[in-house]
Amino acid sequence: MNGDGTMTLALELSALERLANPxxxxxxxxxxxxxxxxxxxxxxxxxxxxxxxxxxxxxxFSGPRGKGESLESxxxxxxxxxxxxxxxxxxxxxxxxxxxxEYLPIEDAADAAGWEMAEPEDEAEPExxxxxxxx
Numbered sequence: 001m002n003g004d005g006t007m008t009l010a011l012e013l014s015a016l017e018r019l020a021n022p023x024x025x026x027x028x029x030x031x032x033x034x035x036x037x038x039x040x041x042x043x044x045x046x047x048x049x050x051x052x053x054x055x056x057x058x059x060x061f062s063g064p065r066g067k068g069e070s071l072e073s074x075x076x077x078x079x080x081x082x083x084x085x086x087x088x089x090x091x092x093x094x095x096x097x098x099x100x101x102e103y104l105p106i107e108d109a110a111d112a113a114g115w116e117m118a119e120p121e122d123e124a125e126p127e128x129x130x131x132x133x134x135x
Contacts, residue, residue, distance in 0.1 A: 006081035009033040010060075010071060013040035013047055014088045015106035020116040022054040028113060035059040035078045039070045039085075067092075071099045 009029050016022045016038060029036045037060035040047050047061050060078070062070035075083050085096040086109045096103035110117050 007033045008035040008037075008074060008078045008080045008083045010037055010039050010074060010083070010085045010101070012067070012085070012087040012092055012106075013038055013042060013050060015086050015109075016050070016054075016056075018088065018106055018118055019110065020118045022050075023056055025113075025115050026056045026058070028115070034080050035074075037061050037074065039067045039074075041066050068095055068099055071095070071101055075100065 011025075016025070019025050026036055037058040038047055038051060038056070039062040041062075044061075044063055050056075051058060051061070060070075060074050065073070071083075071085060083101045084104055085092065085101040086104050086106055087093065087096070088106050093103045093105075104112075107117070109115070
């Protein structure tokens with residue numbers, strides 16, 4: 001069940017993707033947040049696939065709307081004392097300020113909550129094809 005907290009927490013999809021265990025993050029956040037959800041500018045199916053794969057039950061998501069419109073709508077629908085947006089970019093911080101939400105970078109949120117960040121994926125150099133027919 002939702003926590004007794006008086007906070008609505010929105011996580012940007014790219015922020016969730018940087019966490020080692022998004023499902024555990026949602027479970028943890030529910031202990032101190034009343035509502036927890038995902039916002040993104042990506043298509044709905046991308047968010048849905050990610051949340052299903054990670055067994056995340058969200059109270060709201062951006063759907064076909066962009067992040068700004070979603071945050072405004074969630075802020076109006078979910079009456080809590082605080083509305084916090086966790087993101088990854090300066091644009092996310094600007095957007096939070098524009099719509100009246102508090103902003104927290106994912107690194108700061110993870111540090112404060114004890115969430116484990118995922119290991120960054122090394123971008124492997126493309127391998128040169130090996131030719132067996134060359135003398």
